Amino acid sequence: xxxxxxxxxxxxxxxxxxxxxxxxxxxxxxxxxxxxxxxxxxxxxxxxxxxxxxxxxxxxxxxxxxxxxxxxxxxxxxxxxxxxxxxxxxxxxxxxxxxxxxxxxxxxxxxxxxxxxxxxxxxxxxxxxxxxxxxxxxxxxxxxxxxxxxxxxxxxxxxxxxxxxxxxxxxxxxxxxxxxxxxxxxxxxxxxxxxxxxxxxxxxxxxxxxxxxxxxxxxxxxxxxxxxxxxxxxxxxxxxxxxxxxxx
Amino acid sequence: xxxxxxxxxxxxxxxxxxxxxxxxxxxxxxxxxxxxxxxxxxxxxxxxxxxxxxxxxxxxxxxxxxxxxxxxxxxxxxxxxxxxxxxxxxxxxxxxxxxxxxxxxxxxxxxxxxxxxxxxxxxxxxxxxxxxxxxxxxxxxxxxxxxxxxxxxxxxxxxxxxxxxxxxxxxxxxxxxxxxxxxxxxxxxxxxxxxxxxxxxxxxxxxxxxxxxxxxxxxxxxxxxxxxxxxxxxxxxxxxxxxxxxxxxxxxxxxxxxxxxxxxxxxxxxxxxxxxxxxxxxxxxxxxxxxxxxxxxxxxxxxxxxxxxxxxxxxxxxxxxxxxxxxxxxxxxxxxxxxxxxxxxxxxxxxxxxxxxxxxxxxxxxxxxxxxxxxxxxxxxxxxxxxxxxxxxxxxxxxxxxxxxxxxxxxxxxxxxxxxxxxxxxxxxxxxxxxxxxxxxxxxxxxxxxxxxxxxxxxxxxxxxxxxxxxxxxxxxxxxxxxxxxxxxxxxxxxxxxxxxxxxxxxxxxxxxxxxxxxxxxxxxxxxxxxxxxxxxxxxxxxxxxxxxxxxxxxxxxxx
Numbered sequence: 034x035x036x037x038x039x040x041x042x043x044x045x046x047x048x049x050x051x052x053x054x055x056x057x058x059x060x061x062x063x064x065x066x067x068x069x070x071x072x073x074x075x076x077x078x079x080x081x082x083x084x085x086x087x088x089x090x091x092x093x094x095x096x097x098x099x100x101x102x103x104x105x106x107x108x109x110x111x112x113x114x115x116x117x118x119x120x121x122x123x124x125x126x127x128x129x130x131x132x133x134x135x136x137x138x139x140x141x142x143x144x145x146x147x148x149x150x151x152x153x154x155x156x157x158x159x160x161x162x163x164x165x166x167x168x169x170x171x172x173x174x175x176x177x178x179x180x181x182x183x184x185x186x187x188x189x190x191x192x193x194x195x196x197x198x199x200x201x202x203x204x205x206x207x208x209x210x211x212x213x214x215x216x217x218x219x220x221x222x223x224x225x226x227x228x229x230x231x232x233x234x235x236x237x238x239x240x241x242x243x244x245x246x247x248x249x250x251x252x253x254x255x256x257x258x259x260x261x262x263x264x265x266x267x268x269x270x271x272x273x274x275x276x277x278x279x280x281x
Numbered sequence: 282x283x284x285x286x287x288x289x290x291x292x293x294x295x296x297x298x299x300x301x302x303x304x305x306x307x308x309x310x311x312x313x314x315x316x317x318x319x320x321x322x323x324x325x326x327x328x329x330x331x332x333x334x335x336x337x338x339x340x341x342x343x344x345x346x347x348x349x350x351x352x353x354x355x356x357x358x359x360x361x362x363x364x365x366x367x368x369x370x371x372x373x374x375x376x377x378x379x380x381x382x383x384x385x386x387x388x389x390x391x392x393x394x395x396x397x398x399x400x401x402x403x404x405x406x407x408x409x410x411x412x413x414x415x416x417x418x419x420x421x422x423x424x425x426x427x428x429x430x431x432x433x434x435x436x437x438x439x440x441x442x443x444x445x446x447x448x449x450x451x452x453x454x455x456x457x458x459x460x461x462x463x464x465x466x467x468x469x470x471x472x473x474x475x476x477x478x479x480x481x482x483x484x485x486x487x488x489x490x491x492x493x494x495x496x497x498x499x500x501x502x503x504x505x506x507x508x509x510x511x512x513x514x515x516x517x518x519x520x521x522x523x524x525x526x527x528x529x530x531x532x533x534x535x536x537x538x539x540x541x542x543x544x545x546x547x548x549x550x551x552x553x554x555x556x557x558x559x560x561x562x563x564x565x566x567x568x569x570x571x572x573x574x575x576x577x578x579x580x581x582x583x584x585x586x587x588x589x590x591x592x593x594x595x596x597x598x599x600x601x602x603x604x605x606x607x608x609x610x611x612x613x614x615x616x617x618x619x620x621x622x623x624x625x626x627x628x629x630x631x632x633x634x635x636x637x638x639x640x641x642x643x644x645x646x647x648x649x650x651x652x653x654x655x656x657x658x659x660x661x662x663x664x665x666x667x668x669x670x671x672x673x674x675x676x677x678x679x680x681x682x683x684x685x686x687x688x689x690x691x692x693x694x695x696x697x698x699x700x701x702x703x704x705x706x707x708x709x710x711x712x713x714x715x716x717x718x719x720x721x722x723x724x725x726x727x728x729x730x731x732x733x734x735x736x737x738x739x740x741x742x743x744x745x746x747x748x749x750x751x752x753x754x755x756x757x758x759x760x761x762x763x764x765x766x767x768x769x770x771x772x773x774x775x776x777x778x779x780x781x782x783x784x785x786x787x788x789x790x791x792x793x794x795x796x797x798x799x800x801x802x803x804x805x806x807x808x809x810x811x812x813x814x815x816x817x818x819x820x821x822x823x824x825x826x827x828x829x830x831x832x833x834x835x836x837x838x839x840x841x
Binding site: 043045046048049050051052054055056058059060062063065067069070071074076079080081082089090092093094095096132133134135156157158159160161162163164165166167168169170171172173175215216218219220221260261 | 309310313314316319321322323324325326327328330349351352354355356357358359360369370371372373374376377379380382383384385485486487491492495496498499503504505506519521522524525529530531820821822823824825826828829830831832
């Protein structure tokens with residue numbers, strides 16, 4: 034396998050419903066702890082609301098799903114990790130986080146320009162009995178490690194196992210769809226192999242409306258965004274004078 | 282023992298040697314893995330996953346749902362792409378619904394006025410009430426098999442069957458009084474509309490079947506400056522729907538009826554519509570004053586909405602002025618507007634009236650918690666979770682998500698009639714019972730939900746109309762027996778009726794309906810609602826949306 038998995042998120046289609054957030058948390062066995070706050074909760078997929086800063090009828094808002102951007106070049110979190118707990122998977126391009134190696138130093142959280150990493154402050158806990166509803170494909174992570182989006186790597190494993198069972202070396206793309214992509218009611222989030230010229234997602238990533246957040250940092254994120262609105266595209270480089278981001 | 286320089290060198294060399302071996306790293310790794318497996322850290326099951334088809338029963342829209350099951354428990358849900366209405370989408374609550382049965386507020390015991398009680402005591406109390414006077418049963422999802430059980434029970438006892446409607450149903454109530462067609466037989470033909478004027482209806486935020494409009498909007502409108510579907514949102518604040526609409530019309534809170542009257546006046550005076558209708562008594566200047574828009578802006582809006590027909594106006598409540606605007610626009614009973622989806626629909630009486638003389642009132646678990654019956658009668662309330670409000674003498678634990686066999690009749694705002702069966706995928710705990718089971722305990726001769734579903738399947742088979750849409754599409758006329766049809770429905774297929782030959786109906790509207798609201802009064806009631814708001818019982822993961830993001834703020838956190 035020599036893929037470069039990535040996403041193209043059409044911001045003109047995102048309604049901010051939050052289905053991707055819930056589906057992501059359910060898939061990855063993220064607990065909903067009452068003591069968590071916007072600063073301490075684990076939200077590998079977080080939809081932020083951004084306003085154009087205008088008043089009255091001229092005011093517009095856009096919803097931007099933020100997750101790990103899976104940077105390809107000089108990946109900041111990989112560079113700073115003293116434990117080699119983060120690495121870019123050469124076969125898929127997915128930036129992997131290995132909680133077994135993580136010491137919880139949080140250097141990677143500081144280094145991440147997208148604030149897409151979350152520290153696990155508490156032992157994972159669910160109300161009595163709810164542990165029966167945990168996704169069997171994903172291990173529960175311990176307190177004291179950093180968490181982030183891994184493009185639902187467990188689903189990739191399942192797809193690879195299915196392919197291997199039928200004697201195939203390559204997975205069927207329909208078998209590997211991350212939870213947020215599957216959940217999006219407006220098909221705003223699309224997922225595919227950016228290295229495959231025949232993949233519609235790789236074409237979309239090249240469209241004139243496509244952009245990447247903080248592209249000037251030259252980390253080559255594999256999550257692209259799309260919008261026909263100029264003020265939204267200007268947000269990509271944090272250059273919009275009026276825009277106001279509501280932080281989660 | 283004396284430590285020499287040589288010993289230090291040996292020690293340093295030994296440490297360096299150890300570090301180049303995998304031993305310390307393996308030990309560190311093992312310690313990390315070991316420390317992840319404390320006995321108090323829950324571990325997911327290792328059993329294989331099985332996928333079952335069902336339908337979401339959190340609201341009356343019945344979206345298609347694929348439930349991943351392991352060790353007999355649901356471990357994840359996803360939408361069903363082949364579902365004709367929801368089209369593979371679910372709302373955020375649906376994606377976390379499989380955890381709802383273990384919510385800390387789940388009801389497990391019978392309560393009588395805040396004290397623990399028993400099913401025997403509740404049954405005896407309700408049986409006594411039945412013998413002493415008329416009873417009323419209030420249903421939140423009318424049209425189900427359980428609803429038939431309720432209706433049969435009250436008919437035998439000269440009681441009354443009442444319903445509590447959601448905003449989608451309330452918005453259609455005016456057409457019932459003007460045309461005689463029951464609300465349950467009406468729906469929105471959104472698929473053929475080209476302009477939709479929403480008066481505060483959260484079309485992109487959970488209105489109707491969430492996936493239906495979301496997919497329609499994404500395919501025809503999203504990101505286009507000249508979309509095939511124009512969505513105009515009339516709303517006081519920049520809601521999620523307003524933010525994504527083709528045009529947002531900010532008006533003063535509670536002035537939607539005034540804007541509808543102003544638009545109707547312009548449409549009729551400038552002869553922009555063929556349908557015609559009664560002239561509103563409100564002048565354009567008065568409408569402008571109430572809404573905060575200029576007269577020119579209202580006139581421009583009227584011209585814009587008729588520029589791309591078919592056009593339909595959608596209200597978020599039972600505001601008759603918006604229904605009257607649809608009559609003026611010719612959208613009532615027309616393609617792309619309000620259509621008649623079924624000729625066999627029943628008319629239901631609202632629970633807001635007619636229950637004051639009841640000796641006892643039974644409220645089904647489908648009724649939302651914010652409904653409090655306007656009566657002093659003894660109230661028996663079924664609920665899966667304690668919503669924390671709504672006074673009830675008896676609080677009776679009901680089956681939770683996927684714990685009860687139910688059928689899924691047509692969704693309230695749907696433009697076509699559908700039918701499905703949501704089997705019970707989980708065994709309900711012994712301490713919970715549904716309202717239909719409870720009534721069956723009082724009247725053993727009462728028909729059961731299973732029998733009603735079987736009768737309905739037999740009716741569908743005899744009708745020979747429509748198709749069954751599951752993994753394959755099968756016309757009902759090709760089904761060889763009732764059993765085959767029923768089997769398909771139990772496996773997750775959806776029966777879809779044939780489109781009615783004529784969706785038209787006639788609305789008699791002689792004068793513009795009176796509207797009592799004003800910007801001030803509605804604005805103040807909205808404020809009170811916000812103050813009195815209590816967090817509903819949501820799937821815990823959906824609660825994360827409220828607690829850990831600014832995406833969905835609870836009303837008490839909003840700057841209303």
